Amino acid sequence: MRKAMALLSVLMPVLAMAAEPAQGETLKQGLMYLGAGLAIGLAALGTGIGMGHAVRGTQEGIARNPTVGGRLQTVMFIGLAFIETLALYALLVAIILLFVK
Template identity: 85%
Template sequence: MKARLLILSTLLLTGVALAQEATQGAHLKEGLMYLGAGLAIGLAALGTGIGMGHAVRGTQEGTARNPTVGGRLQTVMFIGLAFIETLALYALLVAIILLFVK
């Protein structure tokens, strides 16, 4: 309920914020770039952390059920973790682009 209220209030106040004078619009644009960069890396870290947790949990459960394939599962898990971490690096790149490209 609180998240819906926050989203609704953000959407309603966006028009008021964007209707300000041109001198304040530059500060607003810069602030929104910082907000976008923070959200980009923050949400990416959240998503990749959850993904890594699921990958490790699945590998541990598979190894517990069948210990003979533990080595192969671990190899596949590390490859998967590398792909997941790549997504976080892409989000970091997007955040850096948002901060330094004007």
């Protein structure tokens, strides 16, 4: 199931590019849409993996030494905020690609 979903997510932009272009749509616009989708998609993938590693490390640390759980959790939330900022920057880049001519 995972492999099918991964394959579908990789092939979806290819299928979209294979369709007949709408009236007035140029190759440049199509590539901007593709670039915006890839920018936010790859950023979401990377930040999701990073957040998973951060949470896993925090949970392992709390399991080993429960007395420092509050400190580790605070540091984890700060780190997650920095990681999420990267996804927001990618969203900003995607929006710029879509709306700047």
